[in-house]
Amino acid sequence: MSRVSGRISRVLEFRGGGELNEGRALPLYQILGENGIIAKGVKHTASKRDVKVLTCMMKLRMMDRMLLEAQRQGRIPFYAACNGEEGSVVGTAAGLSSEDEVFSQYREHGVLLWRGFRYQDFMDQCFATKDDPGKGRQMPVHYTSPELHFQTVSSTIATQIPNSVGAAYALKMGKASRITVTFFGEGGTSEGDFHAGLNFAASLQCPVLFVCRNNGWAISTPASQQYQGDGLAARGVSYGILSAAVDGNDPLAVAHAVSTARKRCLETQTPVFLELVTYRLGPHSTSDDSILYRGKEEVTQAFEKEPIARLRKFLISSGLWSTEREEELATAEKKKLLDAISKAQRKEKAPPADVVEQVHNRLSRTLERQRRELVSRLDSYKDKYG
Ligand SMILES: Cc1ncc(C[n+]2csc(CCOP(=O)(O)OP(=O)(O)O)c2C)c(N)n1
Structure with missing residues (x-):
């Protein structure tokens, strides 16, 4: 399995993928290039699942936009969007089994959308209605869904990491055929809970998949001030965990990497670490203004690599998607979203x-x-x- 010389041999390899080195110690795995064309030497045939991934990402972006507007209009107190990271989140959801237990940070509601959480369920939480399973006690985006195996979101950064490791250990003890998956941002990797979680997972051999969304910014702290060294996937390696870096703006690469990693977790009952390299296109949340701490040019450049346009282009060229279908989708989803918002607004609040x-x-x-x-x-x- 070793691609890196010396004693480092815990690099997870994927079959038939393009690799971008870009000065990284661990290459970035890619299937779909920035131009929407399949990477050289890679075989991938467009499928119905790819269309499902695209439409889920589009719905997620529409919902995020509407809820951001709802916050600006004073209808909800707070919001945090997934803008630009849809490929990482929906791609991960597509590579998992729907029964894998998800421990999210707060920007991964795309997993819920993929698993069938309805717009009304999202709105009931964000508007704190009587139908919110969290009883209106948390800020918007702090979802919970036991039925969809999505653990309650906690704002306290990285606390979900040791929790997911403990839950994975319990699954192993119970001989369950599912894994736990824990999401966090690169900012979360500076917390003690990250290190404690990885060390426990490696030494107790827990079937947990660590998914680090490296989106470049932790509110106003750039990744360059967050860590030095060979990237975050290398940290997994240093804990003795099979690890890989993936182009997080390539939903096809993410889905394939996640399903390969999941299989490894289950078969060997050990952890796997994936660093998904992506970019947060919008502000951290409605509480900050990202124009104040990063240049426009950086965002414009990142926009060129964003996941929706990339997959859309590929599926149009494969004949599985069209502008007509897209217009139909936009009209239908907008109506459903507006209905869900207006119902949530009319509902009684949680007592x-x-x-x-x-x-x-x-x-x-x-x-x-x-x-x-x-x-x-x-x-x-x-x-x-x-
Ligand atoms: C323990 C703790 N410290 C600080 C905060 C304040 N805080 C909220 S989000 C955030 C940045 C997290 O960045 P990252 O993990 O990279 O995730 P991203 O928001 O970029 O998705 C910080 C510092 C917190 N919620 N919890």
């Missing part, structure tokens, strides 16, 4: 009395008293709180 519901097995007397106080205060100031 404040549920603030500590299902958090503890049994409520302490103090919490019970505080809950009563909250309800009575809201009642006394109905005119203010509605």
Whole structure:
């Protein structure tokens, strides 16, 4: 398996892929080039699944745009979009089994969309309605879906990493034929939880797939100030974990790398680490203005590599996609999205009395008293709180 000389031999290789070196220690695996043309020496025939990946990415971008607008109009308090990273997120979803347990950071709602979360489910969470399974207690984009094997999002960076390793160990003990998958940004790799998680996974041999979305920025901190060395995939190698770097703007390469990595995780009951090299085209969230900390030129250059245009071009040239189909999709999805938003806006909000519901097995007397106080205060100031 070794491509790197000396003692480093934990580089995961993929069959039939193009490789970009770009001065990296670990080459970047690619199937679809930036120009929408299959890389030299690679065989790939366009399929229905590729069309599903494209349409899912398009829907995700439409939904993100609408929810960003909803935030700007003051209808929801916060939003974080996946803009530019759709290839990494939807590509990963396409390479997994739908029962693999996902521990996400907060920018991976494309996995939910791929697995069948409805627009209404997204809106109920973002608008904190009575139908939000999280009971309206978290900021928008902090989704949860036990049915779709998507663990509750926590804003605290990297805490999902050790959790996913523990869950993978439990799956191994239970001889389950599924893995856990944990997403994080390159910023998350500076947290202690990242190192603890990788070390536990390697030494306890846990079937967990680490997916690092290296999108170049952790809010206003560029990747160049986040780490030095041979890239993040090399960190997986240094922990004794089979690792690879993948062009995260190439959804076909991501899907293939993920399904290969998943197979390895399951067959060998060991972890695998994938670094997906991509770019965050928009701001970190609605709480920052990225124009203030990075140049326009950098964003314009990154836009040339973005995943949707790339796959779209390939599928049009393969005869599996057309501008007519695209217009139909845009019209139909826009209508569904607007319906879901307007329904969510009309729905009752999640009841404040549920603030500590299902958090503890049994409520302490103090919490019970505080809950009563909250309800009575809201009642006394109905005119203010509605
Ligand atoms: C433990 C912790 N520290 C800091 C923050 C504030 N914070 C929120 S997002 C973020 C940047 C994370 O960047 P990255 O992991 O690269 O993911 P990205 O947002 O780029 O997808 C920071 C520092 C936090 N939520 N949790």
